Structures are given as structure tokens and as C-alpha cells.
Amino acid sequence: MLYRDVLEYKTKTQEKRDITKDVQELVDKYGVKDGLCNIFIQSTTAGLMINEDDRMLMADIEKLLNQLAPAERLYQHPENAHSHIRAAIFKNNLNIPIADGKLLLGTWQNIMLWEFDVKERTRTVVVTIIGG
Amino acid sequence: MLYRDVLEYKTKTQEKRDITKDVQELVDKYGVKDGLCNIFIQSTTAGLMINEDDRMLMADIEKLLNQLAPAERLYQHPENAHSHIRAAIFKNNLNIPIADGKLLLGTWQNIMLWEFDVKERTRTVVVTIIGG
């Protein structure tokens, strides 16, 4: 069976949000015990990452992104090129196994949504679950 | 149901090609209304990305790749190490939900194939669609 649902988030610039619980709630909602979960963000200036939800680590990663694609650099693409470039370095789709009704994440793995854009946005995350 | 098909592209070095329409045509061909689409490039010196198909943005991203893995640097791997490294930074597989027969892409999301190799190549992109 295939189930699909949508999560929506109002985000602030540079926000990092742990969406693990929301995705797990969809797995619960459809009662899938064994399967695969696809998480897809419909954005070119926000991204997804699986890693530890730790403020200090997020700051370390942001420092690297600031170094690779600084906001204040002059780019050809107008306005928010650095947001697009950061999204391109990140992922926009994740695929996670489900066993016994749980996302099979490691102890320190969290699903993080990162907002890279320069203003408030509403982000749509499509969750597709294959299994039964 | 599972459907699989292949797209082939003759590419030039540094070419960036929007393949969104080709993938959508395969979704149409197999008449899949709801499902997941896996796009897999069988290459170690070319990659896939979902982002805006904008020439200026592509130039900005290429500038970053030139900085991270310059073509003229001396590498241990002979000939085209920088092509491999760029492919490793990019993605070689993408997984996109399908709803109502359409790839569920955001407004600015395009599926881009980037050629990183130093000569003309023929690239094979395997498209697998799960759904019905």
C-alpha cells in the first residue's frame, strides 16, 4: 500500500526544525508496520538533513555554510543565491526504513528541516509511505 | 506495480541539462497516478540535482565547485579526479512523489543533470516508478 500526506511549516530565516516526531505521527496514523518512508521538501531554498539535533552542532554546520556560500557575497542569481546553493548542498529527499511501526533511525538521528531563505516562508513536506 | 525505463543523454563537458520533462513523460507513459519515482544516474563523474533551472544560479554553483574541486589542481587520481569529487558532492539518486499523475515538484524545482567529466559522454539515467 502507498500512503501520502503533507506537513506544512511556517519557518523563519535560518530556522532549524526537528520534524522527526511529525513524520513518525504519520507512520502511526496510517498504521504502517514495515516499509519505506520518503520525505520530500518542495523547495529550492530550504533543505533536509538527518543528524543530531544539537544546537552547537547546528552552529558548526551553519558556520561551514556561511563559509561556502556567504549571504553577503555578490552572486549572479539575484537576491537569495546563497539560499539556493545551501539547499543544493543539503538534501531535498530522504528515504528511511520502517520496522515495527517505527522509523528505523539511529540513536542520534533526527530529521531536520533547515530554512535557508531570507524571509519567512511556508514549507511543504510531502511524506510518502510504502508498506503495510 | 513497478515500472522501469531508461533515458540516455549525449552530454558535453560542464553541460547542465533540465531532464524534468523527460521524467514526467515516463510517468505519463506508464499511467502512474500515485507513487514514487526513483531517478538514478549510472555515473561517477556526472550528477543530479533538484533546483531552479536558472543560468545565473548554475554559474554561481559552478563557481563553488570550481573552488572546492578545481580542474587544474594536482590530484592523486589521474585525469578527472575533480569530476569524481563534484559527482560525490552532488546526488546520483533522487526520489520524488507522484500525485494525480504528476511529479510533485515545487514551483521552482527542476531535475537537473550536470556533466562534470572532461569530455563528451553518453549518460544513462534509470527511472523506476512504483505505484499505480
Added chain:
Amino acid sequence: MLYRDVLEYKTKTQEKRDITKDVQELVDKYGVKDGLCNIFIQSTTAGLMINEDDRMLMADIEKLLNQLAPAERLYQHPENAHSHIRAAIFKNNLNIPIADGKLLLGTWQNIMLWEFDVKERTRTVVVTIIGG
């Protein structure tokens, strides 16, 4: 049909291990002829990559990682921040088509597990195969 199995690896710091054969053996074990294979590593300080299994190329890529996230830099996250950052740059899930009972990899494509942590670890790789 959906099949799931687990591969376990004892790794050393900075180890790069080709796990292609192990994954193919699981495809053989379950007798899947056509489908999709999801490979998911339950780690935040190790990663997956598809590229050529060549020692010189691995050294070139490691040099870039050393430059982007040096081990000796001072980070906010204690102890192994550079390991997390490298894992975030890499992938933790891969999705590969299967045809005629074989992972549809290109000639030079190998599935590589990279250990980024600062000590010996045991790594769990979950392999989920959809198909028949």
C-alpha cells in the same frame, strides 16, 4: 514484496569500505529480480557514497573533507563535530534500481561506507528491498 535485512560492520576511524558485494548478496538472498534497494546507515558520524573504489580518489576526497571540516579545528559541538559535519555532507541513504537480479550500478560505481568518527565503531546498515 518488501524485504529487510541488516549489515553490520566494525570500522576503524577514517576507514573506507566497499559494501557493494554485501548488498548484492542480500538481493540474491531474497531472489528479487526487479525492484528498488534502499540502503540506510543509522549513523550521524559515518556516511555512504556511490563512486569509484579507488584509493587515490578516496585520498583526494578525504583531502577536501579535511579542508572543509578539519579534525583539529575548534567547534562548538564537543569531541567529534568534524565527524558529524562530514556525515552531513555525505549521504546516509541510497536508492538503487534492481534489474535481472542485479543492482543496476554503472561500471565504476561502488557503494562505499566511510567512517568519520574518532574511534572504532560498529555500524548498522539497513537494507530494504522492494520488488519481486
